Amino acid sequence: MSLLLGVACARPAADPSQVVTSYLRSLGRDPLRAIARVTPGFQQRHGLHLATSAQVERWQERVREGAPAPAAPPAAPPTPEEARVSWLSVQVKPAFRDELARLAWHVATSRQDDDRHAMVTVRIEPVDAPAFEQIFHLVRGDGSRPWRIDRVEQQGVGAANLAAAFVANPTEELRRRLAAELGVAPE
């Protein structure tokens, strides 16, 4: 087991822009590789929750009946496991992957502040919506460890490119804005 773990952990460290590029390529297509590119803090910040099958069915029923879906705030922040599972689960929804396929992007700038902090700015261009910028803040424990994405900011996001912004950086805040915009709660 130690041998297996040793081999598994002996990976070369990529530079910050390579990490961001790999992350964006992996979103929706290779979610496990994507989740390995982010820190536990990132998972705490996105705030996405899980819904049980019964809740999803109730939402779908309400939507079919034409009523807006309930948007009550969750009782408690997601547990670390719930945060990871919900972040993975949202990426594999067909609608999410379809929207993701309509994004073009390129790394605009990459800056390494010191041995442990870096910032990469990516310009994201949806096919039929205004472009926006996504700024990745990366950290690493020490020089030998791989860079990981700790925090994401977006600039230039409005009603017209909200769906693209959500799939580029799925968070509970964007999910709620999108739900309010669409009048439904995308589960």
Next chain:
Amino acid sequence: MSAGGAGAVAKAPPGVWSALAAGAGALALVGRVHDVASLPPLQDFDGPGHALNVVALHAGRLPEPTSWGGFHPPLYYALGALVWDVLPESVPVHVGLRLISLLAGVGLALWIWRALYRQAAADDAALVALLVFCTPVVVLSTSMLGNEALCAFLVTGALARLLEPPPSDRVLRHAGVTGLWLAGALLTKSTALAAVAACALGYVAWLARRPLAAAAALALVVGLPLLAAAPHYARLLRASGGNLLVVVSGGALSPAVRAEMRSQPPGERHLSDYLAFPAAALLAPVHQAPGMARSVPGMLYASTWADAHEHFLPAADPRVLAAEAGLALGGLLPTGLALAGLLRVLRRPLAYRGLLAPLALAGGLALALLRYTWVLPAYSAVKASYLLSAALPAAACLALGLGAASGARRAGLRGALLALALACTLVTWRGWWGL
């Protein structure tokens, strides 16, 4: 299948049926590779739970015991972490994890073929192994990421060694190798605890007249797996406050899994759930069909011969549902043959001593599943893949049932089994449905 487990029997060499089975097996393998790649990410049974275990091991730490899949032993996930780094970045990680399942499935079918080849007619062995490989429950398990296929492969490797008596001059070596197979299985899934008990029973049965040899074999067959898996289960015991039964029941420590399971139908169990077998199990074999979510035998049968949980094929498409119904109806033939084979064993149990361990495992797994479905009254708790490690006893009974026929009738049965295997391959080939 030879009575008495006396080893290889004089018989005809592999013939045209074996050649046809090999061709159909190659076709099934091509379809399976396509399924592995085409199934969307994490649409696997308990996909995120299994996947997060691999993520944890890949990051160099053990999964949290209280997470969705954290109670599972680590072997499959450690292999997954290794495969993650070996495969190029162009191959998604989940595809690599599914390839482990696929390889285990191929190994399972080859084990079954090899075991039956020594005991039954060569052509029967080939056709039965092919059908096992093509049965939808095996197709789904070997196209998805998860530890079931690997556990079934390792358990079958151990069980196959007990179809014949251990060589009298090499009992310890025989038991030691069996113990290693079981150690691998127990490091993969807790289901293998039942296999350890079944193999111990098998050695006792074969060595009843040599108590010292039997005791030494037992020490190896039980001791090696328990020693190997002790650290994992000790960690789980600490996390569960000492309740091992809760831990091996599956996800019992995860609040997220408990919430999901509590929300699924039927929500409560009655004894009648274990007796009802709705027509939908044959005509519309999916959990949403009338009476299915409640029927334990119905869901077990449907999840053997179709995608009863609708994880794999789009059952909303009426063509898919009709095709799956065809498989469920076709499944009646091998099911009937296997039951006939089981009856033969039960009529002359001493003549089939080699099947004692495999059948004891099948019985143990069935009882464990019944208990599991009673304490967890959710449709998703009734999955035939939980019984995947009992593939060898099922295959052996099918071979016995098939072997009871002769002449044109046997040829007809062989043809029907081959046709069913091909139909299973086509229906479960996602490319067929444009997926």
